[in-house]
Amino acid sequence: MTLDEFFNKKLNIRMEVSIKSPAKVNLHLEIIGRRNDEYHEIISLFQSITLFDEISVRAASGNRRCEIQGQPDIPLKDNLIYRAVKLFLEESGIDSGFSVNIVKRIPMGAGLGGGSGNAAAVLEAINILCGTKWDTERLGNLGIRLGSDVPFFLKSVAAIVRGRGEEITGLKPRVDYFIIVVNPGININTSKAYSLYDASISENSKKRDVFSLATLEEEYFEKPPSMWRFFNSFYQVISKKHPLLDEIKKDFSSLRADYVGLSGSGSSIFGIFSQQSSAERAEKALKNKYTQVWLVKPLDRKPEAVLKY
Incomplete structure (x- = not known):
């Protein structure tokens, strides 16, 4: 048919x-x-x-x-x-x-x-x-x-x-925080990002402990964002190639973000803020420096x- x-x-x-x-x-x-x-x-x-x-x-x-x-x-x-x-x-x-x-x-x-x-x-x-x-x-x-x-x-x-x-x-999503996303306009291909990561790994590389399902859930639900131990395995290799990401991360830290991370393989950097007033002040400051900035909430x-x- x-x-x-x-x-x-x-x-x-x-x-x-x-x-x-x-x-x-x-x-x-x-x-x-x-x-x-x-x-x-x-x-x-x-x-x-x-x-x-x-x-x-x-x-x-x-x-x-x-x-x-x-x-x-x-x-x-x-x-x-x-x-x-x-x-x-x-x-x-x-x-x-x-x-x-x-x-x-x-x-x-x-x-x-x-x-x-x-x-x-x-x-x-x-x-x-x-x-x-x-x-x-x-x-x-x-x-x-x-x-x-x-x-x-x-x-x-x-x-x-x-x-x-x-x-x-x-x-069940937490919605007790605000997120600011900054996109520096660097287009990063995910396959190439994985290749960079693979090339950076050697037998002698010190690996971080793998988060278990239970540990991730506990970290997410039980701790405030300022105490999250989350990380992104891509960050080191991507920021080495694109130093602007380090600068954005430092800007978030100076604006007192509770947590700062790289999304996916990049290039967007996001900051977590527990208070709306702090997030709004940070959004205003970041928009004076970067073109693509969004203040959003978790869905x-x-x-x-x-x-x-």
Whole structure:
């Protein structure tokens, strides 16, 4: 059955699904080692934040055609929205296309998960439009084929993520703090970041103790941000290549941030503030120096998709 036939029976072809696609920060990101499948084993604490891209999806004519508006030109092989549409259509056997419109606010290559979140949002939207009713587990199995962070965005807003991204333990998010994100505009490729990390490791390198699931949960829930012992395994190699990251981190420290971290493989640096007044003062100071600065909150629930007629 083509999607056109499907819609004639089930849905109005003018239907559109709108959904917000959030960014995330990694409060903790620990690289444990390289796996036999060439991916890296990690344990990380993900937290979605109130910085969003806005996505709307509707049916389009043409066999498995995908139109994308509002996104900078990206080669199709690297475009996660395009790949998400194609993969869903291949797996469902539906033989038609979709039009995707995106209002892009999350910078690319910044370690904030913008592309992965967009892919997750598009999978959710198409699932609604087609009435396939696939659960998050099935969508997550598609998502991991697109990118390691995609399953997180499908399943949770706060989670401990293990393996290469497929093992997700959802957490009740803490919302008793504020986050300021500074993006210095340095586009960092994740694969290259892993290569830099691998090259920095030798047999004699002193490894930090691996956080267990229980230890991460205890650190997150029981301690104030000023006492968090979280870290990011990428920071040392990325900041060595891009010294500006050290400068941003020092700026946060001088503004009395409770905790400062690198998100993903960079280049965004974020600071945690327990008090809104302190966060607002820091935001004002940082905006005098950096172009891309956002004061946000941890997200406490997944954005709901809205079906429009």
